[in-house]
Amino acid sequence: MQIQDIQEQQVLGAALIILGLSLGGAAAGAGLLAAEHMAANAAMCGPTLGHCVRCIAAGTLLVAAIGVSGAGAWLLQSRRALQRAG
Numbered sequence: 001m002q003i004q005d006i007q008e009q010q011v012l013g014a015a016l017i018i019l020g021l022s023l024g025g026a027a028a029g030a031g032l033l034a035a036e037h038m039a040a041n042a043a044m045c046g047p048t049l050g051h052c053v054r055c056i057a058a059g060t061l062l063v064a065a066i067g068v069s070g071a072g073a074w075l076l077q078s079r080r081a082l083q084r085a086g
Contacts, residue, residue, distance in 0.1 A: 009075050009076075009078070010076065013071075013072045013073070016069070016075065017072035017076075019072075020064075020065045020066070023064050023065035024062070024065035026061050026065075027058055027059075027061035027064075030057050030058035030061055033058075034052070034057075037052065037054050038052075
C-alpha cells in the first residue's frame with residue numbers, strides 16, 4: 001500500500017511542476033502584454049498612477065507559478081526521503 005501512495009505522490013508532484021511551468025508561461029505572456037500596454041498608454045498606466053489589472057495579473061500568475069512548482073518539488077523531495085527510509 002505504501003508503494004502505491006509513493007507513486008501517487010510522485011505523479012502529483014510532477015503534475016504540479018508541469019502546472020507551475022504552465023502558469024509561468026502565462027505569467028510571462030501577461031507580463032509582456034502589461035509592458036506593451038504601459039508603453040502604449042503611458043498617461044494612463046505607469047509608476048506615477050500605480051499598476052493596472054494586467055500588471056497585477058502577471059504578478060499573481062508568477063506567485064502562483066512559484067508556489068505550485070515549489071509544492072510539486074516538495075512532494076518529489078519528500079518521496080525520495082521516504083524511499084531512503086524504507
